Amino acid sequence: xxxxxxxxxxxxxxxxxxxxxxxxxxxxxxxxxxxxxxxxxxxxxxxxxxxxxxxxxxxxxxxxxxxxxxxxxxxxxxxxxxxxxxxxxxxxxxxxxxxxxxxxxxxxxxxxxxxxxxxxxxxxxxxxxxxxxxxxxxxxxxxxxxxxxxxxxxxxxxxxxxxxxxxxxxxxxxxxxxxxxxxxxxxxxxxxxxxxxxxxxxxxxxxxxxxxxxxxxxxxxxxxxxxxxxxxxxxxxxxxxxxxxxxxxxxxxxx
Amino acid sequence: xxxxxxxxxxxxxxxxxxxxxxxxxxxxxxxxxxxxxxxxxxxxxxxxxxxxxxxxxxxxxxxxxxxxxxxxxxxxxxxxxxxxxxxxxxxxxxxxxxxxxxxxxxxxxxxxxxxxxxxxxxxxxxxxxxxxxxxxxxxxxxxxxxxxxxxxxxxxxxxxxxxxxxxxxxxxxxxxxxxxxxxxxxxxxxxxxxxxxxxxxxx
Numbered sequence: 001x002x003x004x005x006x007x008x009x010x011x012x013x014x015x016x017x018x019x020x021x022x023x024x025x026x027x028x029x030x031x032x033x034x035x036x037x038x039x040x041x042x043x044x045x046x047x048x049x050x051x052x053x054x055x056x057x058x059x060x061x062x063x064x065x066x067x068x069x070x071x072x073x074x075x076x077x078x079x080x081x082x083x084x085x086x087x088x089x090x091x092x093x094x095x096x097x098x099x100x101x102x103x104x105x106x107x108x109x110x111x112x113x114x115x116x117x118x119x120x121x122x123x124x125x126x127x128x129x130x131x132x133x134x135x136x137x138x139x140x141x142x143x144x145x146x147x148x149x150x151x152x153x154x155x156x157x158x159x160x161x162x163x164x165x166x167x168x169x170x171x172x173x174x175x176x177x178x179x180x181x182x183x184x185x186x187x188x189x190x191x192x193x194x195x196x197x198x199x200x201x202x203x204x205x206x207x208x209x210x211x212x213x214x215x216x217x218x219x220x221x222x223x224x225x226x227x228x229x230x231x232x233x234x235x236x237x238x239x240x241x242x243x244x245x246x247x248x249x250x251x252x253x254x255x
Numbered sequence: 256x257x258x259x260x261x262x263x264x265x266x267x268x269x270x271x272x273x274x275x276x277x278x279x280x281x282x283x284x285x286x287x288x289x290x291x292x293x294x295x296x297x298x299x300x301x302x303x304x305x306x307x308x309x310x311x312x313x314x315x316x317x318x319x320x321x322x323x324x325x326x327x328x329x330x331x332x333x334x335x336x337x338x339x340x341x342x343x344x345x346x347x348x349x350x351x352x353x354x355x356x357x358x359x360x361x362x363x364x365x366x367x368x369x370x371x372x373x374x375x376x377x378x379x380x381x382x383x384x385x386x387x388x389x390x391x392x393x394x395x396x397x398x399x400x401x402x403x404x405x406x407x408x409x410x411x412x413x414x415x416x417x418x419x420x421x422x423x424x425x426x427x428x429x430x431x432x433x434x435x436x437x438x439x440x441x442x443x444x445x446x447x448x449x450x451x452x453x454x455x456x457x458x
Contacts, residue, residue, distance in 0.1 A: 013457050014457035015457060052454075061269055097263045229403055247293060249289065
């Protein structure tokens with residue numbers, strides 16, 4: 001696994017800005033796009049970690065933002081799945097403006113707590129809201145690339161069927177793997193005949209989907225603050241240990 | 256600075272001159288108050304809450320919630336800066352200055368480690384938390400501090416990245432050798448000065 005490189009004198013090396021070339025763009029939903037990058041010199045990462053992106057305009061203006069990595073360590077390209085924020089300035093650039101061959105700067109990997117690999121064991125419990133699925137998808141993809149690993153369940157809250165990011169890929173992974181379950185809840189609108197959950201994540205839903213704690217269980221929740229607060233509080237109430245519940249927020253702020 | 260131009264990127268919300276001057280490098284201004292924490296939000300009853308100063312001092316100090324509220328408080332207006340890139344201007348806090356909590360302490364300590372409900376820790380040089388630079392805050396914008404923002408009380412060290420302003424703080428351990436805290440052992444910078452953009456180890 002990746003450790004920050006340490007120089008001889010014991011001083012950690014600065015994470016360098018790397019030149020990343022846009023290799024491809026994958027439309028995921030009307031608002032979310034995955035950008036695949038070739039990043040020469042990328043040191044590798046653990047599922048759950050993120051990168052800082054830095055953009056420079058011709059007049060020298062710069063903007064930085066953090067994005068979770070959606071690709072597993074096993075992938076040759078780095079995937080950032082970006083939700084377009086209307087009043088943002090970095091996310092609309094990444095979703096709308098960039099095209100293959102463009103260069104941006106990024107550095108990472110960053111974050112050493114909200115991470116999981118198969119070596120960390122499980123069962124793995126994942127709660128995602130909207131584009132907060134990105135770092136959890138890196139875990140799901142890593143688990144698949146590693147050939148399985150501990151059982152994993154993803155509870156994924158989206159506003160509607162069309163806004164489920166990675167919907168088809170997740171469905172394919174579930175078919176191929178008895179150890180993976182994906183449960184969707186659609187909070188704003190449901191397609192005709194929908195028999196799944198149609199409300200925000202709550203204690204009853206978490207109890208039904210995950211059941212009581214079992215030995216080794218570890219939970220990761222990522223999404224908007226209300227969802228993450230709800231999930232973490234309710235998992236505690238269900239008996240999960242606080243140090244086995246890890247959280248990351250994707251607020252409406254930023255962009 | 257440095258860096259190369261990314262084709263087609265232009266500012267959509269270039270800050271005005273006054274804002275630009277108040278924004279540390281790499282930060283942008285936000286008007287809401289994002290929540291960041293690594294685990295569940297602890298909820299501690301005020302009847303069992305206390306605040307203590309322990310470690311390298313002759314006698315530990317301890318205050319109950321009521322005793323803590325009876326200490327002299329200050330109301331301060333500060334800009335805050337999160338390592339995840341947002342900054343928020345003119346935030347208003349009421350709390351007890353660390354000058355008050357540490358007044359008269361005889362110690363050989365050089366640093367402190369703030370400890371919190373939920374197990375979070377962060378380290379700070381003593382010289383940077385005295386002289387009107389750090390508080391234990393229990394109101395935000397005139398109202399009791401909400402649990403997701405660190406209530407009932409959090410550290411406020413506005414001149415450093417905001418992870419140093421530990422939520423749910425319960426005390427300070429005075430230490431004679433610096434001891435990195437939670438994020439400081441997970442790749443984040445030990446000192447965390449936003450004006451020097453000390454985000455990660457090695458910055």
